[in-house]
Amino acid sequence: MIECRLLVVGAGAAGIASAVSAWKNGCHSILLVDRSMQPGGILPQCLHEGFGLAKYGKELTGPEYASQLTESLRETGVIFFPGTEVLSISHEKYAVISRRGLLDKISFEKLILAAGCREKTIGSLPVAGTRPAGIFTAGQAQECINLHHQNLGKEILILGSGDLGMIMARRFTLEGKHVIAILEQDLSYGGMARNFHRCIEPYRIPIWYRTTITEIHGTGRITGVTVKNLDTGETKQIPCDTLITAVGLIPERELIRTLDSPDWLYLVGNCRHIHELVDSAVAEAEQIAREAVAL
Ligand SMILES: Cc1cc2nc3c(=O)[nH]c(=O)nc-3n(C[C@H](O)[C@H](O)[C@H](O)COP(=O)(O)OP(=O)(O)OC[C@H]3O[C@@H](n4cnc5c(N)ncnc54)[C@H](O)[C@@H]3O)c2cc1C
Structure with missing residues (x-):
């Protein structure tokens, strides 16, 4: 002892x-x-x-x-x-x-x-569909890219506009990846204003407010998600090869x-x-x- x-x-x-x-x-x-x-x-x-x-x-x-x-x-x-x-x-x-x-x-x-x-994972969210490869929490993605220099994907969707979501949106952009959008259920971004001004504005990364993901598509690897507008209820399918969740700690x-x-x-x-x-x-x-x- x-x-x-x-x-x-x-x-x-x-x-x-x-x-x-x-x-x-x-x-x-x-x-x-x-x-x-x-x-x-x-x-x-x-x-x-x-x-x-x-x-x-x-x-x-x-x-x-x-x-x-x-x-x-x-x-x-x-x-x-x-x-x-x-x-x-x-x-x-x-x-x-x-x-x-x-x-x-x-x-x-x-x-x-x-x-x-x-970090909360995709498993804690009411999202239908499969759980293929290509879904990471923001912290996992940060570790893979910054510490292990791994290549996670090219067409990126990020769920959640808190500090981690915004920081990773910039990180992927600097890596030469295409951040299609950050999806945010609220009417404004969730992180600090300074991260919005440093990570989002200069790179013109779209934030789709009042939206969420309702379904994941793909078997071996994620091929896309269903995105829902929370005000109108309208849904559309967005192709992507990587989904990053930044939905809380x-x-x-x-x-x-x-x-x-x-x-x-x-x-x-x-x-x-x-x-x-x-x-x-x-x-x-x-x-x-x-x-x-x-x-
Ligand atoms: C992506 C990201 C960006 C951030 N950006 C900023 C920023 O720009 N500016 C800023 O001021 N702050 C920022 N923060 C916030 C700040 O970094 C954290 O609040 C702070 O570092 C947390 O420190 P901690 O010691 O509480 O936790 P951690 O740093 O998570 O340390 C916990 C430690 O406990 C160890 N541990 C856990 N369980 C066990 C166990 N059973 N046995 C042994 N060891 C264990 C872990 O290995 C880990 O080393 C950021 C945070 C994140 C995640």
């Missing part, structure tokens, strides 16, 4: 910020674990600028922001276990982990859960589903609530970690 005073699960922006803050506030027995081999969580795959205006006074890319945070982590004695997945958390204050192919346990006094969020709290709000447990970052801006996730995590180690 490994022992520590504070266990932080997840080394994204919020996890790193809370570990550093806890260390600076006098807790010197901290273990930070992440299933990935690199710290930073979602940040390394976000190659666009737009991170860090409040914290660093300039706009950084996701990887730049991650390396600033990682640098601050190196200045502490926090122990980081990469490639370590937490499988369960028990009432008796220990976590079961999988590390280097072996199971182990970590006992702790306090635990900060910084496990991020997951869900805080990742599976690990604590059976725990009944114990007083040693703290939630930070996107697993507490979804943060549009990383600076707000970091500021909140620093504050919560300070309180956690003071008690």
Whole structure:
């Protein structure tokens, strides 16, 4: 059994910020674990600028922001276990982990859960038809393109005009792909105005408001979708070879589903609530970690 005073699960922006803050506030027995081999969580795959205006006074890319945070982590004695997945958390204050192919346990006094969020998938939507290849969530597509340089398709439809949908519309356009349109059920786009002005307007990417997808076509690979106008009820078939869903994020709290709000447990970052801006996730995590180690 490994022992520590504070266990932080997840080394994204919020996890790193809370570990550093806890260390600076006098807790010197901290273990930070992440299933990935690199710290930073979602940040390394976000190659666009737009991170860090409040914290660093300039706009950084996701990887730049991650390396600033990682640098601050190196200045502490926090122990980081990469490639370590937490499988369960028990009432008796220990976590079961999988590390280097072996199971182990970590006992702790306090635990900060910084496990991020997951994306809603096409399966969660009332869309008829088959589920062929060529359908990705926006985060999956971002990882495939930005980190693994994969070619996902040529004729792209995007469902959802939140920040992720708009950022990926620009990404595909810069990759030389044709973004047919972003479909949005509301009367206006869902993301931040700055992303609309940076990602949509300059590239003249169409947003079809008050529309949604009701059916997917294709067997081996997606060949098109049925698009419905929510005001008139009119439908039409739009051919495409790739569908990107950007329809919402869900805080990742599976690990604590059976725990009944114990007083040693703290939630930070996107697993507490979804943060549009990383600076707000970091500021909140620093504050919560300070309180956690003071008690
Ligand atoms: C596409 C996209 C674009 C964005 N653009 C901007 C922007 O321009 N400007 C801005 O300020 N903000 C932006 N944000 C928001 C910001 O990046 C996030 O709010 C913030 O980085 C979230 O950090 P987090 O630590 O909560 O979660 P994450 O970064 O998701 O980190 C969670 C970590 O927990 C780990 N984990 C989860 N479960 C386990 C487990 N069981 N065991 C071990 N490890 C586990 C994961 O591997 C991951 O590393 C963007 C977000 C996205 C998704």
